[in-house]
Each structure stands twice: as C-alpha cells, then as structure tokens.
Amino acid sequence: MRQWAAERPDLDVSPMEVIGRLKRLSRLVDAELKRNFAAYDLDAASFDVLATLRRSGAPYRLTPTALMQSAMVTSGAITQRLDRLEARGLVTRSLSEVDGRSREVALTGAGHALIDRALPAHVDTERGLLAGLDPAETSALVETLRTLLASLGDSAADSEG
C-alpha cells in the first residue's frame, strides 16, 4: 500500500487493500485445506462435489447443473469431476426420470462413507485457520461477507457453507 501511494499518488488504491488480502487469504486457506484432503485421497474439487451431495440430504442426489452452480465452475469441469468420482466408485450417474436431458448424480455407499470420514478433520482444519479471530470478530466477518456477497448478487449468500 505504501508502495502504491508513493508510485501512483493520483490513484486511491484503498480497494486493493481489501481485495489483495482477500486473495492472499484464499490462497493460504486453499493450501492448508489441501493437506487434509490429501490424507483422504481427495482433492478440493472432489471434496467439493462429495460434500455438496452429502449436505443435500437423503437421497443424496443432485444434477450436474446443481453441482456446477454450487462449485461455481463450468459444466465441462463438473463433467470431468464426475468422471473421476464415478471411476473411483464414489458417485453414480443415471438418467433423470423427469428430464431426458438431465442426469442424476448420487453418492455411493463408499462416497458417503468417505466424505463422512473426511468431514470432521476438514472442519477442524477450518477452525484452526480461524483461530486467530475472537468470536466477535468472526461473526462480524461472516456478516460482512454475507453483505458483500448479497450486494454482488450471489444467491447462495444465505445458505452456502
């Protein structure tokens, strides 16, 4: 920030302070979570799909489109994630009975068991990452992030985990 103020005093670079830190934090978090995923033979992408299916509740079925929106990736990315998960026997894909264009992605028993095993350590890792904040700071942060996401039109701002 100091550097920018010296180099481009004509610009108000204060937004960089927020967004730069946000990006940095996101990278640090990703790197830390990755370590835990690896302990369960997972990566962030696979974990994301399994966790989304898991939290959707019985019968643990969602369409690729739903998974795509939750993950905020392209349809091609979801297709490939599902290819990998299906090959490992963690999910199944079947034709939708109500829409001929669509598929139903379902957790298998193995997928269910794996995500249930990986979840506790994952949440613990996340808790550890936030250990530097006291409860008041944490809840203020949640609230601010919710406000920000809502202002950007993110529909999942109220339900996402």
Place this chain on the structure above:
Amino acid sequence: MRQWAAERPDLDVSPMEVIGRLKRLSRLVDAELKRNFAAYDLDAASFDVLATLRRSGAPYRLTPTALMQSAMVTSGAITQRLDRLEARGLVTRSLSEVDGRSREVALTGAGHALIDRALPAHVDTERGLLAGLDPAETSALVETLRTLLASLGDSAADSEG
C-alpha cells in the same frame, strides 16, 4: 449451513460459514477482475507480475524469487509468466550482477505504459466490487483480514495490495 446442521448435527460446521463465503467471494472477484484485464490484453497472472514490478518503484526491477513470493505461486509458474511477458516485450530478464544464480526482471517502457494504463480501471473495478459495504464495514474488514493473515504467518499482511 442449515443443511449441514440437519445432516451432521454432531459437527460444529460454523467455520464453513466463513471459509465457504470467503472462497465464493474470491471467485466472484476473480471473475469480475478478469473482464477488465481482458480489455488490456492481460490476464490475472500477467497483471500481477507487472503490477508488482510497477509498485516496487524505480528502477522497476525484481528477482523471480521476489515475484514468486508476492504471487504465492511456484517458481515454475513465475518462469512461465516471465516467458510470456518477455515474449511480448513487457519485461526483460538479465543476469544479476551480484548473484550468478539470479536474474533481474525489469519492466520495459511498454510494460510500464501498459500497467499504468490498466491500473485506474482495475482499481475502479475493485472499488465497485466493494460498493456494497459502507466505510466502517470496509475498514473493519481490512482489519480483520490483517489480523487473520498475521495469525497465519503471512509476512506481507502489512504491505500487500
């Protein structure tokens, strides 16, 4: 969150609320910034390198290692970014005079001009992304992110933009 509480009532998934939103926000921000980069024939990676060199001040020279630490990517990624920028005439690479292992990466006139042109719109885009927060919320957010980064050992928590 509601879904998790119903599915895994044994787990305190509150950390997911923070980290999930953080990740989501980071993706939205990336997507929005990307649009502006494209208007200047840049991508996030190239912009990052040019901006880092630019804010380092005259003589706008840094080592690949310094760029690597700033960008939080591997050395291979920096090598490739520099290959691309060098091919476009936006930076030059020369041997270090003080360390035979090292290189000096310098902004060219074209690189300097390009980043100076792209910067104002970039900062404006960032400002727009934060428009949903009032000044008090914004400064509280900065402070919280700083605290969090510091607690995670991020040395650049105080200077990064």
Place this chain on the structure above:
DNA sequence: CCAATATATCTCAGCGCTAAGACATCCGTC
C-alpha cells in the same frame, strides 16, 4: 580451501479448468 548444504532458476510431464461448441431434449407460441 573443500565438501556439504542451501539457494535461484529453469524444465517438463501431468492435471484440472475454461471456452467454444455439439447434441439431445424441453418449452412456449402460433
């Protein structure tokens, strides 16, 4: 001084993602 170790950069295979587009199916309108 030399050996051992650390550091700086580059190389490259492999991987997951995007972007663009193909294809099938659904839906609204006439």
Place this chain on the structure above:
DNA sequence: GACGGATGTCTTAGCGCTGAGATATATTGG
C-alpha cells in the same frame, strides 16, 4: 403439432499451474 429458442450435459483443444527434479551458483563449517 411444428418451429425456434432455451436448457442440460458432454466433448475437446488449449492453457496455466503444480510437483519433481536438473543445473548452476552461493554459503557455511571444518
């Protein structure tokens, strides 16, 4: 019912990054 546009999924080429490792130079301790 047929047409045209919208939607859901998959395909594929290309791209940037990682991770492992190669190479060269620097540093440190004996």
